[in-house]
Amino acid sequence: MNPKPLPNQQNSNVAVVVVAAGRGERAGQADGPKQYRRIGGKAVIWHTLKAFLDHPKVGPIAVAIHADDSELFASAAGELAARVTTVVGGATRQDSTRFALIALQQSRPQAVLIHDGVRPFISPEVIDRAISGIDASHGSLPSLPVSDTLKKEAFDRTVAETVPRAGLHSAQTPQGFPFDPIFSAHQRAFEAGRSDFTDDSAIAEWAGIPVRLVLGSPDNVKLTWAKDIAMADQRLSGQAISFPDVRTGNGYDVHSFEAGDHVWLCGVKIAHSKKLNGHSDADVGLHALTDALLATCGAGDIGTHFPPSDPQWKGAASRQFVEHAAAIVRSRGGRIANADVTLICEAPKVGPHRAAMTAELADMLRIAPERISIKATTNEKLGFIGREEGIAAIATASVVYPGELPE
Numbered sequence: 276m277n278p279k280p281l282p283n284q285q286n287s288n289v290a291v292v293v294v295a296a297g298r299g300e301r302a303g304q305a306d307g308p309k310q311y312r313r314i315g316g317k318a319v320i321w322h323t324l325k326a327f328l329d330h331p332k333v334g335p336i337a338v339a340i341h342a343d344d345s346e347l348f349a350s351a352a353g354e355l356a357a358r359v360t361t362v363v364g365g366a367t368r369q370d371s372t373r374f375a376l377i378a379l380q381q382s383r384p385q386a387v388l389i390h391d392g393v394r395p396f397i398s399p400e401v402i403d404r405a406i407s408g409i410d411a412s413h414g415s416l417p418s419l420p421v422s423d424t425l426k427k428e429a430f431d432r433t434v435a436e437t438v439p440r441a442g443l444h445s446a447q448t449p450q451g452f453p454f455d456p457i458f459s460a461h462q463r464a465f466e467a468g469r470s471d472f473t474d475d476s477a478i479a480e481w482a483g484i485p486v487r488l489v490l491g492s493p494d495n496v497k498l499t500w501a502k503d504i505a506m507a508d509q510r511l512s513g514q515a516i517s518f519p520d521v522r523t524g525n526g527y528d529v530h531s532f533e534a535g536d537h538v539w540l541c542g543v544k545i546a547h548s549k550k551l552n553g554h555s556d557a558d559v560g561l562h563a564l565t566d567a568l569l570a571t572c573g574a575g576d577i578g579t580h581f582p583p584s585d586p587q588w589k590g591a592a593s594r595q596f597v598e599h600a601a602a603i604v605r606s607r608g609g610r611i612a613n614a615d616v617t618l619i620c621e622a623p624k625v626g627p628h629r630a631a632m633t634a635e636l637a638d639m640l641r642i643a644p645e646r647i648s649i650k651a652t653t654n655e656k657l658g659f660i661g662r663e664e665g666i667a668a669i670a671t672a673s674v675v676y677p678g679e680l681p682e
């Protein structure tokens with residue numbers, strides 16, 4: 276009986292398995308499995324299939340897809356769908372590969388390339404190298420020498436040892452094999468109850484099929500995480516990947532109490548049994564925030580701009596310090612992203628004034644109230660704050676400056 280030809284069978288003895296039946300849990304599934312997400316206007320799997328269908332040495336292609344994904348696949352592969360055979364994949368990558376090999380068996384290919392559907396940047400050169408590494412007794416493995424220093428982890432998350440990286444390679448796909456030996460190795464692994472192989476060269480190793488290392492490519496990344504998909508999209512859309520110049524500054528201030536009947540906190544006058552001692556209105560929250568803003572552009576601190584020795588700041592409203600710092604930030608092209616102030620005091624209670632403080636800060640910084648955070652904590656009666664001798668404040672501000680983060 277003549278073997279039934281597969282739809283895309285050409286005069287090639289090199290068949291291809293594309294495994295695409297995974298769920299992509301690490302990438303997050305809110306937008307569907309990662310192989311169907313769009314990069315550069317087409318689905319990931321479309322790019323992968325196109326690379327193999329365009330390669331002159333490639334013959335029949337079997338794609339393992341999930342049982343639930345027939346429609347997704349048809350829509351993602353578009354016009355390419357008719358040029359490949361689909362099979363229902365299994366619970367593991369290993370099972371999906373085996374099912375696709377079973378489907379290809381009828382074409383009697385001499386060799387097979389086994390590729391992850393989620394490596395869409397596979398190049399003709401790597402496919403060529405994978406094919407050229409295969410012969411009747413050897414498989415081929417596109418790989419890259421490991422370039423990071425490798426550390427083995429101890430039980431307590433410390434470094435147990437540094438692992439010599441000489442001779443270590445990271446494995447890519449397509450991995451190439453003579454068809455019959457790898458098909459039989461997969462069947463034997465299944466019969467032996469082995470389902471723990473993460474790639475096909477590991478099955479070859481287990482079955483005693485030698486595998487040649489051939490050069491992979493740094494571009495041939497596996498889309499594993501959501502950020503891999505975003506970067507793949509940017510790469511294909513011709514957008515430069517930008518790293519915005521976001522800078523964070525912090526500020527700290529403390530003022531002691533003296534006799535009085537109110538305090539100023541974050542621009543709000545609050546009746547209290549004492550007042551804060553200071554050259555200005557002693558608004559400790561605004562002083563900390565002024566320092567945080569200045570810190571985002573290395574513009575010194577509040578004392579640099581408003582020396583306590585200068586009589587013009589006697590009794591001044593601290594609002595103008597914040598507005599001055601915000602103006603410096605803006606003069607350097609900065610856009611304030613958010614400001615966060617924590618007041619540390621036993622009294623007065625901050626909660627009833629939080630909304631008014633938020634509105635004041637939003638007005639001073641000219642940003643939306645949801646970009647302001649006012650928090651308060653006591654000091655658990657400890658230290659000078661606990662003894663109600665003063666109030667401290669910590670502030671953080673984030674500012675986006677023009678241009679990109681320098682290398």
Ligand SMILES: Nc1ccn([C@@H]2O[C@H](COP(=O)(O)OP(=O)(O)OP(=O)(O)O)[C@@H](O)[C@H]2O)c(=O)n1
Pocket residue numbers: 294295296297298299300301302310339364365366367368369371372391392393394497498499
């Ligand atoms: N049962 C499975 C599991 C994985 N794969 C495929 O194997 C390739 C590499 O696997 P991986 O990146 O681990 O994909 P997922 O299993 O989908 O990802 P995750 O582990 O994050 O769920 C992918 O193309 C994936 O679709 C498969 O065909 N069948």
Ligand SMILES: C[C@](O)(CO)[C@H](O)COP(=O)(O)O
Pocket residue numbers: 368391445446447448473474475497499
């Ligand atoms: C086959 C593989 O791509 C080789 O690097 C990889 O092992 C498959 O992905 P997984 O993340 O290990 O499931």
